[in-house]
Amino acid sequence: MSALLEVEGLHVDIQTQAGRLEAVRGLDLSVAPGETLSIVGESGSGKSLTALAIMGLLPPGARRKATRLRFEAQDLGALSRRALEDIRGRRLSMIFQDPSSALNPAYSIGSQLTGVYRRHRGGTAAAARDRAVALLERVGITAAAERLGQFPHQLSGGLKQRVMIAMALMCSPALVLADEPTTALDVTIQAQVLRLLRDLQREMQLAIILVTHDLGVVAAVADRVAVMYAGEIVESGSVQEIFGNPQHPYTQGLFACLPKGRAGRHGERLGTIPGLVPSLISPPAGCAFADRCPLVLNECRRAPVPNFRLSPTHAARCLRVAIPSVGEAAYV
């Protein structure tokens, strides 16, 4: 199947007081129609900037470069501002981490939902309203018609995130980027919202890029996983490959740091691997994980480590993969 989204060689630089930070360094990914790709990694690894770069919503001071950035056979980098606006919210949409700040406090949720719909689809106010009610009901909001007049501050966090999901789906997009959609919610609500996302995805043949630092979330909804570290994807594969046969010492470390036997259960945050993430203002020449890696070789620090293919779907950016005799990482 041809890919819905193809990203190759994505770089994001961001200007900070301390210098130019290379937050995303040569990232490749692709998403097929209807699949869920989960990007997982510690906070600060560049997940949000990756999502925002795809949307063309980088904050001031940040710059995007990519050798390939195609969505539905269009080059996102070459589109005019207006053409990009026509795609955003209609074919390509986004759900943000904190629904409390992502909804406009001054407008009712009905006004915000119908505003998106009428922007792209036109039509009457009544049609937009019907669509809003239908979607609110679909995301599990009761008394949807009455809720349209309510304002964000009158809703709980879970309800607000459901409204955000409804808003992202108003125009039936092909791909939704969800940046930690459950991080701001209570644990019990998190599971409900995830189940909702998964159900909606099946129903609407939606592709999702789910950004998270929560392995439980990954296990619950993802088809494929990309593990991100210091601005790079260090390992990618199907959920089975990543959970059953992790190859990069960083991925292995993530699982080892979870309480034994509970990996993949919902609500598990990434554990802490000893050591510090290197500064991305002048990133290391070789593997960025070398300083924290129990299996480090001299070669690791010398030059950029290539991505080694383990199966048609599984790849890891680690020299140990190419030298299998050394065996598994000491974490396990």
Added chain:
Amino acid sequence: MARYVVQRIGVALLVLLAVSMLSFGLLKLSGDLATSMARDTASAAYVDFLRKEYGLDQPLPIQYLRWLSRALVGDFGNSFFYGRPANQLLAERLPVTMVLGVVGLFIALIFAVPLGVVAAIRPGGILDRLASAIALLGQATPTFWLCFVMIMLFGINLGWLPVSGTSSWLNFVMPGIALAYYGAPAFLRIVRSGMIDALASDYVRTARAYGLRPPTVLFKHALRNVLVPLVSVAAVQFGFMLGGSVVIETIFALHGVGYLAWEAIAQNDYPVVQAIVLTVSAIYVLLTLAADLLNAAIDPRIRLE
């Protein structure tokens, strides 16, 4: 909402009460009223008579209550100078000042809001620097100087606008511009900083993520959230502008409250001064109340508390 309104009105009444006490206190501190009413030539017996007649021999709280009950129905006594009721004088002059204030406020907002919005689009950019230069110039130039320049240019050289009096709406153009010039920098600043915050907010990013067009993002999603502070500043600024209109009214011979106040103070015309102080304070308090209520209408978080 009802609770909020009642609460705001209660606060407004308390402020008015405090203002009335202060005003009464100032009147007492300003010396013996009977003596000033009687003028220098009067006999001591006549002064005593006046003192009794006006109840000035009573204990202070009684005097205050009497004074207050009269003030509440607008009775501030006769002007020493004009010999007519102070409230009549005020009622004649108030419309002129209000018209001037409203014209000035309107011009200031028309000018400052769009400028603040474009300045905020690119902080530190050319438009932003231009806007702050204009604001700085507005604050650094004395109002009277601007008035004279306008009078010379539009009034005398070009002859487009009348330079004094209140005979037509044209009389309010130059004073209105002068007053706006005085009031606009505060609006410019609040709109600019509010818009910078709003444009960096998550909800504006959301609006952009859903493909809304820049004018919608700017004017619907961002500017709406700047209205609440703008309305609050406008209420306060309108009060300042009423105060600032003294100079402008004098230059353009607009017979408004500012001009009356200037005359009354110069002539120790206490009843008129009192009437002006209390009325202007009441207007000020009402403006603040109106701003609070307007903000409740604008912001659902206030309205639906």
